[in-house]
Amino acid sequence: MQSKKLTPRDFASPQSVKWCPGCGDFAVLAQIQKTFASLGLEHEKFVIVSGIGCSSRFPYYINTYGFHSIHGRAPAVATGIKMANPELSVWVMTGDGDALSIGGNHILHAIRRNMDLKIVLFNNRIYALTKGQASPTTRLGVVTKSSPLGTVDYPVNPVHMAAGLDCGFVARVLDTDARTLNAVFSKAATYRGTVFIEVLQKCLAFTESEFNDFKDKEKKEDISLYLEHGKPLVFGKNKNKGIILKDLRPEVIEFEPGKVPPEVVIYDETNPALAYAVSGLNLPSFPVPFGIIKNVPKPSLIEILQQEADERKEPELKEILGGDAWEKE
């Protein structure tokens, strides 16, 4: 418990922040500081672990324990920290290149183990720190420094991947959407198991306009699907569109505003199959889902280990070393 009530400012780091002015990372930093202050844990109980990339500078800018590790390996470092001291609240800050390319294997296994790590993936759809190469989330055909003729690799949809890997808690937020960021981080912080949050975050240097449509008052409502547990999947500027499932296949229907037909899906974030289907929705045929996509409780690795340790009597070192020894007199 906190000895005095902490504020977001208590989590500010003495080191000057070196992201480009106006970068979406600032907004996430502010929300994380706010979330940490609200959790009732002391500074020293938080550990932020990152890999390599712009977003991976995160640990330097928050006054907790922090580890800026090597490219792609943050989930592995975080796993060691969490297993060595399960009392710690361990957060992994990673990017699209870090998590989905060089570190793909570790993401898979952090999710598989339900490691009780909070993974925040900053997706700017570009390798920004190395100055503008295509990343695993760069859209097909986009021109970058490493794809002057346009990319030919299909992009990964991070939340669809995480839901497919049976991650228990999956969410997507937009860097500028403070309200959703706050709601998602608060819920994620208390979820016991691996959390996977994708933050769509523009890069001022290389993908400045990438997510503009989601922020444009005229356009955003028609291309964004804000998920709310127990509420129908309705979107559109006039709240006149909804998602139905026809033979398990999502389809968009239109209706008269205010008269939501019964076949429009009522969202249930605890339904893994529905979460998987919705996590895969994407432009141009569908709106992009935001908010908590999946929230299914299951015992974390830490809980499984703790239960085992509570139930089992550990042998003393003397007995272990003794083994099948004999005595020479």
Place this chain on the structure above:
Amino acid sequence: MKENPSDKKAKSVPLESATVLFAGDSGDGIQLIGHKFAAAAAQEGSDLGTLPDYPAEIKAPAGSLGGVSGFQVNFGDDNVMTPGTKPDVLIAMNPAALKVNLSNMEKGSILVLNSDNFDSVSLKKAGYESNPLNDGSLANYRVVQVPANTLTEGVLKDSGMSKSQMLKCKNFYMLGLVYWMYSMNTDSTVRRIKKKFKNKPHLAKANAAVFIAGYNYAEATQIFEARFQVKKRKLEPGNYRNLTGNEAVAYALLTAAKLANRKLFYGSYPITPASDILHTLARYRGKNTVVFQAEDEISAACACIGASFAGAISATGTSGPGFSLKSESLGMAVMCELPLVVINVQRAGPSTGLPTKTEQGDLMQAIYGRHGEAPLVVLAASSPADCFDMTLRAVRIAVKYMTPVVLLSNAYLANGSEPFRIPDLDSLPKIEIAPPPPPDKFQPYVRNPETLARYWAEAGKKGYEHRTGGLEKEHMTGKVTYDPKNHAKMCQFRMDKINGVAREIPPTEVFGDSEGELLIVGWGSTYGAITTAVLDAGKLGFKVSSVNLKYLNPLPPDFGTVMRRFGKVLVAEEGFSQLRTLLKAHYMIDGIPLNKVEGMPLNSDDVFVKIKKIFAR
């Protein structure tokens, strides 16, 4: 009183030591009976060395030359330090096992052959055109034919087992014969068989019955013309057990964590021949022992570094290919100055190489194999039991100097076993962890003036919140900085800190006279072979001494002086002159090379032959 025919016929022959090689198909249970024999010999008071040698394939084609598995045991008095060179007795379960090993048998040695398996199909698989049992090709050996299949079936005919189940017990028939040959007590082994098969009592019963029947067969039939009494070792009083190098590493890690009063974190990815460390520790998973089977080698290393950041004694075991994968992580541990022990159980490379075979080819990689100036401590173990001491030492240095330490073992030490005296835990010095200065005086890169180590303020400790990582750090504050002078200073600190570990190295022990004509220098696992060769050479009047290096980085500070007291230096290693190059660079001493790169351990004959050549010049 019943007359015992053996008292009349077989003559009793005393021996200082004996070397037995069990060989058969990889599915014949050769490793099992080899281990049982070694455990019993150790318990009877013999010193011993073992060499398990098996194919990488789990079930190589039956009867093929490539599928032959072997287990060699050398046992006897205090001078036994290796698995021996040429076996006195070969137990071959099939023609392939005979063919693969015969070239290493001296004329006049004993061949115990399972004659039931010398049928035309098996002979053909082994590439024999005629049957060596009756074509006269074995005339120079003492051949003992045992129809082990028939005899085993005879023992188990009323057991209700199928024929193939019965035949799986035939290895124990041969084992029983060997016990009789070496006048060994069968009781402890019967107990071990019962323990091994405790969940399958019918197999315990069958194997024990076959084992005893083998022993009685030798006694009753007088197939051997002599029975041997092998000398024992002069053991200090204490509790003993037979340990492999890998087991010794695992037990030492548990002990180290206890002595440091910290959790143990062992993170590892399965790899031959290091996996037994993981297997041994996994049994003891609990509140104080965290065992993590990682998704890959990099994850294993990084999780250990994370655990170390959180205050655990952390270690990872691996072998060549995995060690390569861990290089980047090791650089990070150097930069973050966190304690970490890496046990590299070397195997023959390059690449996948010979995964089950031994070598010493990773020395340079351990010392230099990282990008940038990334010094760390490199140690080596000299025998299976020494793996315990050196692992403890590795942890002590890692914690005291806040550095990664690489401990070099290899397949030979990892799988080989020898009697190990269990230490009295209360008599082992505690592993002291220097407490960091009070929070208001603490900065992440404040250093201990004596060791130059920074302090270990583990994540979760109140008042010590700090950030670390792979970017260069500012002296004292640990802030990220690109200042050139600061980089130079920090590189120098890291280098000086590792060089300072030299103060932990005891004075170099020379085996034999401390000056003379020839000094043989080896490192790690070649200790036994080189020492045995020095003893053999001494018997012929050659004045030879030897040194076994266990501190490879930094090297012992007195080692240049030690070498200069000798006319010549012979550097013997299982690799192409990596140590010799190192010694030349450090001391400008140009050693004579003895390189063996066969995936097999250097043996005393290899060294002895070289000594004779040097003195003949």
